[in-house]
Amino acid sequence: MTLSLCGVFVVCVALIVPGTHAITIEELPPDHVRELSCGRMYYRTFHLDENRDTLYVGAMDHVFRLNLSNISHSSCKDSINLDPSNTMSCTSKGKSENFDCRNHIRVIQSIGDGSRIYVCGTNAHNPKDYVIYSNLTHLPRHEYVPGVGLGTAKCPYDPLDNSTAIWSEKGNPGQLPALYSGTNAEFTKADTVIFRTDLFNLTTGRKEFAFKRTLKYDSNWLDKPDFVGSYDIGQYVFFFFRETAVEYINCGKSIFSRVARVCKKDTGGKNILNHNWATYLKARLNCSIPGEYPFYFNEIQSIYKVPGDDTLFYGVFTTSTTGLMGSAICTFRLEDIDHAFAGRFKEQASSTSAWLPVLSTKVPEPRPGQCVNDTETLPDSVLNFIRSHPLMDEAVAHKDNQPVFYMRDLFFTRLVVDVLDYVVFGNHLHYTVYYAATNEGRVYKVVQWYNDEGVPGSALLDIFDIMPGLPITAMEISKKHKALYVASDESVRQIYLSMCTHRYDSCLRCVHDPYCGWDKQSKTCKPYQPGLLQDVTNSSRSVCESSVVNKRLTVTFGQSVHLSCFVKMPQVLKVYPVTWYHHSKEKGRYMVSFSRVEKYIATVEGGMVIVGASEEDGGRYDCQLAGALLCTFNLTVDAHRCSPPARSQDYHRVYSDWCHEFQKYKSAMKSWEKKQAQCSSSRQNETAIAQGLLSNELGASPAL
Secondary structure, eight states: OEEEETTEEEEOOOOOSOOOTTOOOOOOOGGGEEEEOOSSOOOOEEEEEGGGTEEEEEOBSEEEEEESSOGGGOOTTSEEEOOOSOHHHHHTTTOOTTTTTSOBEEEEEEETTTTEEEEEEOTTTSOEEEEEETTSOBOOGGGOOTTOSOOTTTSOSSTTSOOEEEEEOSSSGGGOOEEEEEEEOSTTSOOEEEEEOOEEOTTTOOEEEOOEEOOTTOTTTOSSOEEEEEEEETTEEEEEEEEEOGGGGGGOOOEEEEEEEEETTOOOOSSSSTTBOSSOEEEEEEOEEOSSSOEEOOEEEEEEOOTTOOSEEEEEEEOOTTSSOEEEEEEEEHHHHHHHHTSOBEEESSTTSOEEEOOGGGSOSSOTTOOOSOGGGSOHHHHHHHHHOOBBSSOEEOGGGSOSEEEESOOEEEEEEEEEEEEETTEEEEEEEEEEEETTSEEEEEEEEEOTTOOEEEEEEEEEESSTTSOOOEEEEETTTTEEEEEOSSOEEEEESOOHHHHOOSHHHHHTSTTEEEETTTTEEEEOOTTSBOOTTOOOTTTTGGGOEEEEEEEETTOOEEEOSOSSOOGGGTTSOEEEEEEETTTEEEEOOTTOTTTEEEOTTSOEEESSOOGGGOEEEEEEETTEEEEEEEEEEEOSOOOOOOSHHHHHHHHHHHHHHHHHHHHHHHHHHHHHHHHHHHHHHHHHHHHHHHHHHHHTSOOO
């Protein structure tokens, strides 16, 4: 169905990838899961420090310091207690004492060499920040850090608000360290802000540069944003968030995803924007399924950048929760973001006008938004333009112009990414593995690759039920320890990325995981190394044929038999078609048709039942999954001998067949009895009618 709305065509589509209602997920092996829980502490902030093998966890009234290699080796005592102050004032404003009026830690950032960390918490709706040692002890008084204490505009008032912050050491005015943040700056949530703290000389304690922020109460700059991430790259700091789309407001309320940037050297204007950013720009992020009418995933939920690689950003996006639910993973290149910021600006001539591109002749020089050595020297024309034109006209296109992965009836909340590079026999293999967390406690593992022509491909590898039924609130990944860390409000858990032996018992699943390889000799799945079978891209469907399970079965004439490659088929494989082929002496090779329900029955686990086997049902049966051979059965039907059962399982089989035959006999008997009863009833009716007629005839005769 296509609708026309405000001159914009909107198309209603259904995502074609199957959903995940009522699915059963394979349990994780216990020896691959580590856990730490100190009660319901609302673990919602992670900061990873691989140099110190430490995962810092921000929770309610606490910062925890966990051992990266095994979080179970940590204890609840490995923490610092940061109790809230003035809770009476908080509760008097109608906030709950046991949740709202606590100190929820929302920012943890390493300072300098990592020996100290910056922390900011909600502090009973009165934000407060701290600088402490990395071993979670307080600084002595003589190491006082200027500008620390008041956390307003650095972290949120409300523990339920989304915010972001990044500590930047270099490139700022005077080469002084600074915190950049995106959050609410008022108790009422009326003032949302992208903010940089005052800059102090750490030696003298003197304030050298005043704070900078977005324009206050101006919806063209920010309109009820939800921040999801920020990154310090080169001469810019980038912010990722979703907000009400001001350019769409005349057509109704809609949420768009954004990327914004500011120059780190920005010191504001001299007379105009003197307390505000003079280089602030923002652009829409486009994550959509391409087509004549693209299907948009408008709301960014999480963003991730691989440490050391500033060229790519990975995000999870969702549709609006009021409509068709769906989630997608999209990738963005820094060069495409820069291209959007170098493009045309967007403007609205009046409150009733459409938003249109700004003519190039109306853009002043130097170009607004570019970094300069001293923004206070910018002419008023540039400052006035940036004040009224922060939005770019062109959206940032996602890489490959299509999502990496998408699925309906799914709500992704967090994302982390691992990039794998192998060189095998001179060939360079490059895979990107995505771990997308959901609001139901699951993590979806997706792999992406490019073929020789540069065409992308992706596949869902696995689904981990890490926090059953609980939203995942934070997630990190350690390449050094090959581990994934996830948090819910109840606990923090760790799983290992390579679970080959315990997770995969078939060659087909093993070879598709870039962490694993199949050993033909031992017929087991092992962590990948040269010499093991691997086919991540599914380019060679015969790679597992030498390792295919080949079973021989003998059944008696008339017996029903169940053929299946899985006891329980993994959920991730159910999206692929399963096909059975029969090789018989009479007909040769042909595909089994399940339309013959009296002969073949398909099972939910991808198997089939042959009802009442006869001699013509003998031969080889091949099961193929998406064209790849999964398992083989050689079936022999013994029509001449009915030997007594020798084993208990043979007895059960014979007993089952006997029960089946007896059931058919009982059904036939009941049918015969029913027909007999109908015949008997019919004869009785005929007799009664005849007697009635005879009686009438006698009654009508003359008296003698």
